[in-house]
Amino acid sequence: MSKSLEANVDESKVLGWIKKIGTEPSASVPLLQEIQSEYGYLPREAMEIVIKNSAITSSQLYGVATFYSQFRLKPIGRHLIKVCHGTACHVRGADRLDTSVEHALGLKKGQDTALDGSYTVEQVACVGCCSLAPVMVVDDKVLGDLTGATAKRALKAHAKENDEKLQN
Amino acid sequence: MLKIRVGEGTCGRAAGSATVLELLMKQFPNDKITSVGCKGMCHREVIIEVEDSSSNKKYMFGDLTNKNVEQVVKFLKGEGQLPSDLIINSSDESDTTKFRYLSGQKRIALRNVGELTPTSIDQYIERSGYEAIKKIFNKGMSPDDVINEVKDSVIRGRGGAGFPTYLKWQFAKGAPGDTKYLICNGDEGDPGAFMDRSLLEGDPHNVLEGMIIGAYAIGANHGYAYIRAEYPLAVKNFGIAIVDAKEKGFLGENILGSGFSFDIKIKQGAGAFVCGEETALIASIEGQRGMPRLRPPFPAIKGAFGKPTIINNVETLGNIPWIILNGGKEYAKYGTEKSKGTKVFALAGAVKNGGLAEVPMGTSIRDVIEKIGGGSKTGKPLKAVQLGGPSGGCIPESLFDTIIDYDAINATGAIMGSGGMIIMDSSTCMVDLAKYFLEFTQLESCGKCTFCRVGTVRMKEILTRICNGEGKMEDIDTLEDLSSKIKTSSLCGLGQTAPNPVLTTLKYFKEEYLEHIKEKKCRAGKCKALITHTILKDPCVACSLCKSACPVGAITGTPKKLRSFEINHETCINCGMCVEVCRDDAIEVK
Known part of the structure; x- marks a missing residue:
């Protein structure tokens, strides 16, 4: 996998989604969906921003990201x-x-x-x-x-x- | 003045409805052209329906493309002949038996799909939309009155399990607590089913109205529409419906001045089959991994966020407004003694007319497949039908006269399921099919129960071995043994039903298993390890199509030189691409 496929995460964008969707645990799935629709996958950096700025723990977020087949942890092609x-x-x-x-x-x-x-x-x-x-x-x-x-x-x-x- | 409706469901769009719509708008700028949901005849998309008010005639055209639509345009302008290969049905046609796709149906849940623009609340209102809610409030129907009406209809949950809807509602209504939830289950994860997609895409207000009625009956003020993310058009149309319904006062605070308030949020499913199960779906809404939990407590008592919760399937809710408006007894006139009303099926696979069909319960499977579905698509004999997806089972052709009724279908070993009906001809290998379903359930098992988590993997391994020609006779006993253990030791429906495809194929097609094991033979020509592709010298016309289609360069031969084509069995991967392109049946699969 070439390095160039990895996304540059814009912190303000992620914070905007958190503001729009919410910080409670039930916001985990929609937040990940928003991140993936922007970057095509879930960049680690974006997930860390979510963890820092919400009531969602890292184990919950990673657990959810790996449970549902929609989510990808690796970058995809164009x-x-x-x-x-x-x-x-x-x-x-x-x-x-x-x-x-x-x-x-x-x-x-x-x-x-x-x-x-x-x-x-x-x-x-x-x-x-x-x-x-x-x-x-x-x-x-x-x-x-x-x-x-x-x-x-x-x-x-x-x-x-x-x-x-x-x-x- | 012409009224033209263009089918723009996902299937219509896939077939190119957007260009057809654009072209018609350009050609008929002064007529009324609307974009509607899927009429159910996905196999003939792009479809348009035309009403000519000057001549009082109606036409339905199908298989349209941006090119041949010109023939229709010319005809409608009076400049050309009726394009006979594009016409599906017309008011001139007196012989309706020729067109049985719709005449064998009774459309209640789908009554508006394909008739109205899904994003237009006004069109829904024109077709008696929101009349059921008005009836409830104007007539002063109490929640109990609503529940009794639903009880009279005898409708059972259309998601697959078939639990009486009124009973669910009664439990939740009786549960203590001020906060209650009503959830619409639109996580149609069964591969091969698309009834709910069509309904959510094509008539979202109907489902929404069903939700409002259900919420009123149980006393819920909050609702969720849980819709698969794989259905973007359904999510979009349902979202628009929520906004419009709020604006008109059918949703939100103090609905129609009744004092009852109800609000709905959309949650998109993220791709987990197990989330069709109630408690897993609730976990998912709460933002957790979608894993089921032990019942009781049932969601009706303790569900989402610990509050009483009712989860109804999309199709169930789609029937509710009609039931309230026309009366439960009217609904119960359709169907059999224990299974009332209608059921929507998604026909796909080796059937000529693939699409959606809503039929009264009691119709035979054969009638659905042959009269509505038009029989075999390929001309090869039909072999079986799979009902209920990975949780269901196969019904062999010899039992096609079984009627659509919860109990009659259960007696065959299959289940009614949510309505997926995959029709298979002789080119489907039943062992491969069982393997396919086990691969699916094994992947989708959430991992909570050991027998489901590990047992399905072992079953898949055994089936893979059999398909590879490495099966042993004792494998069949092991499969049966594992099946019964997985069924009894799993918490939720996924595990409890996962072995069904294996059990039913073993019951009705055991000889195919035995052939794979003993003779290393796959009669359907599907299991790659057991077949070889050979070019027959006599019928081959040396057109070289197979050579260019072969992805591994296994075919040699000189174009136009008869008898020169051959397949190198060392490099051939038995993918079947050559068979697909050969026009002369010159490739033998054995």
Whole structure:
């Protein structure tokens, strides 16, 4: 993982969210959601600001951050690909989308982000578009009725639009 | 004057509804064009419905793209023929049997979805919206009157467990305390279900009104709408609904001058299947890890922040305003003796017409799949249906005549569940499916109970071994033994039901397990370790599509040179990409 993907945390922004959402323990999930929607993951620095300025303890915050699958502790690439692995997608060939995306990004086993920091791919439980299965979501765009080949084509088009390069 | 409704649920948007909407607005600047929720026919998106008030005709078009929508535009302007491949239904069509997707349904919870603009409170009000609340206050219905009306409807919780809704409300109403909470459970985590998404996206005011009625019945002044973060459109539309309802006085302090106050906050779920369980959901709202706790005390007595709390499913709440307005007895006219009303199902998988369907209880599974769903999508024979997701089970084709009824479905070993209906054809391997669900539950187990935490991992390992052709005969006994232990030794529904997919596939498809173990064979061609891909020389036309699709370069051959194509089994990873692109059925999977 290249160092450059790590975010520069703006303390005043984090303090602003704490002010808006609250300092009580029940604010933990929405605070982490706000941080992640800004930085794409949960930078340690931002979590420390929350702990210092709220009634949320470090064990609670870290516990919550590692419990819910939405949260990531590692930085992600510039674009996020979510390959849906809901039941409908599974029976209609989600594994072929995985193979296709991994190949296009040149990912080795255990890797989830392209070396140039362009794309991160993750497998998600269900995005709720089951009748369009198999589905993947690139940034916030839902693409449905894919095959291995059309998934790759869609990714190529996305890369071209966003000035990114694919490995294959 | 034309009235055009464009389906803009998540599925419509995925299919490109925004460009279609834009184009129509440009072409018909003086007509009424609205963006509405999903009509349920996700397989035909982008869908538009047109009402022509000058000719008094109605049309429904589907499969629209930014290109072919021009044909529809020309037709509507009287400049072209009716585009026959895009028309789904029209008022000219007298033979309704041809179009059974909607005619086999009874839409109560979904009555407004696809009919109105979800973000318009005025359109909701036009369609009798908030009339149920007005009825309660104008007629002076007491909380007990409301509960009795719901009792008459015999509605049971639509989230899966099927607990009588009125009874839950009665417990919470009777619980001592001034502060009570009503929570709407929109954490639809079951992979393969999207009923709640559609309802929250497409008719948020209906769910909101259901929440207000429930809160009034139990005496709650605070509410939470717990919605999955994976449903951004639902979160957005529900948020707008809250603001608008407050402005009109249906929500907030002293609702409609009744003296009753109720306020709602949205909490976004952060991706944990176990949070569908009541006590885990409460922990999550409190900002903790979503782990269930022992009941009693039940949430109705001691729930969120230690106060009496009721958690109702989105679909349950979506039925409530209709029940209050039309009477519980009217609702109970639909359904079977013990399961009343309607149920929404999300049809997906190997079915032709994937989407949402709301049917009266008592309809047979076969009718839902064949009449509404249109049968097999691929032409391959249907094999089974999975109901209730990871907590549910498989029902084989031979039992498709089972009716939709809590008890009838339980008798098969599956459960009604929240409404996910995944239809499978002969290309689905039942052992692989069981493995898939165990992988899911094992990942989602919160880890509190040992049997659920460790037992599901062991089951997954055994199933993986069987799929890899390394299974042993005693594995089946071990699976059954672990299943019964996990079921009895887990605190919450996740663990108690996690073995169901394995138990039902073992019950109905044992021969597939035996084939994997004894013959090292996967009849569905799914388990990669047990199959090989071979190019058949005769049907192959040497088009080279497979060669370019292969991600590992395992296919060799010269384009246009017949009989030259071959797969190198050393490098082939059996991903099946070649099969997907081959137009001539020239690749054999064995």
